[in-house]
Every structure is written in C-alpha cells, then in structure tokens.
Amino acid sequence: MSDRPVDARQASSPTAPAPARVQYAIVPVPRLSLQTAARRAGVHPDLVRRFVALGLVEAERDAAGGLVFEPTAPAALARVQRLRIGLCLNYASIGLVLDLLDRISLLEAALRRAGTRSETFPWT
Numbered sequence: 001m002s003d004r005p006v007d008a009r010q011a012s013s014p015t016a017p018a019p020a021r022v023q024y025a026i027v028p029v030p031r032l033s034l035q036t037a038a039r040r041a042g043v044h045p046d047l048v049r050r051f052v053a054l055g056l057v058e059a060e061r062d063a064a065g066g067l068v069f070e071p072t073a074p075a076a077l078a079r080v081q082r083l084r085i086g087l088c089l090n091y092a093s094i095g096l097v098l099d100l101l102d103r104i105s106l107l108e109a110a111l112r113r114a115g116t117r118s119e120t121f122p123w124t
Contacts (some may be wrong), residue, residue, distance in 0.1 A: 041077035
C-alpha cells in the first residue's frame with residue numbers, strides 16, 4: 001500500500017497518468033556536485049542555485065537532497081553567464097535565447113542529416 005493519499009478523481013479516471021518508469025544506466029554516469037560545477041564554470045554556487053531555480057540549467061537531487069549536475073553542466077553554466085554579462089540580458093531573455101539556440105542546433109543537425117547545406121540560401 002502507498003502512504004500517499006489517492007485523489008478520488010484520479011482513482012476513477014481512466015486517463016490517469018501512468019507511473020514514471022525508472023531507468024538505470026549500464027555504466028554509472030558521473031555527476032558533479034554543486035561546488036564542483038560552480039568552480040569549473042567560474043561562478044558562485046548561489047548563482048548556480050538561482051540558475052537552477054529559474055530553469056536555465058538542469059540539475060537533479062541526490063539522496064541527501066543536494067544538487068547534482070551532468071558533466072556538461074559547467075559549459076551550460078558558462079553559456080548562461082556569457083549571455084547575462086556579455087549581452088546584458090535578463091533571466092527571462094536568457095531562457096528564450098537558450099531555447100532558440102537549442103532549436104537552431106536541432107534544425108541544423110536535421111539539415112546535415114538530410115544532406116542539405118545550411119549555407120545554401122533558398123531564395124537565390
């Protein structure tokens with residue numbers, strides 16, 4: 001039995017969400033602590049916490065409740081910091097720019113897979 005109370009609407013609803021599946025890595029993925037990620041990115045840990053709270057950088061919680069990061073997190077943190085300082089963007093703008101840059105990367109990858117060169121302009 002679960003200790004969590006079940007909402008009456010959820011118990012009777014045929015479209016209730018399925019429980020999340022747990023996936024295990026074959027090889028353990030190294031994680032970075034908050035202090036390690038902040039040191040490698042050259043920013044203060046409090047600023048990293050703010051970036052995580054705003055959704056600009058992804059992090060997970062370990063068993064003790066501390067933040068842990070993927071090995072690529074220092075690069076993402078440095079990218080956010082460059083946008084913040086270099087372009088004087090506020091946090092909402094940084095989120096938008098990051099989303100657009102990620103979308104551009106996906107589109108360019110799709111063009112490369114399709115064999116289309118992005119240097120060729122369609123209007124000429």
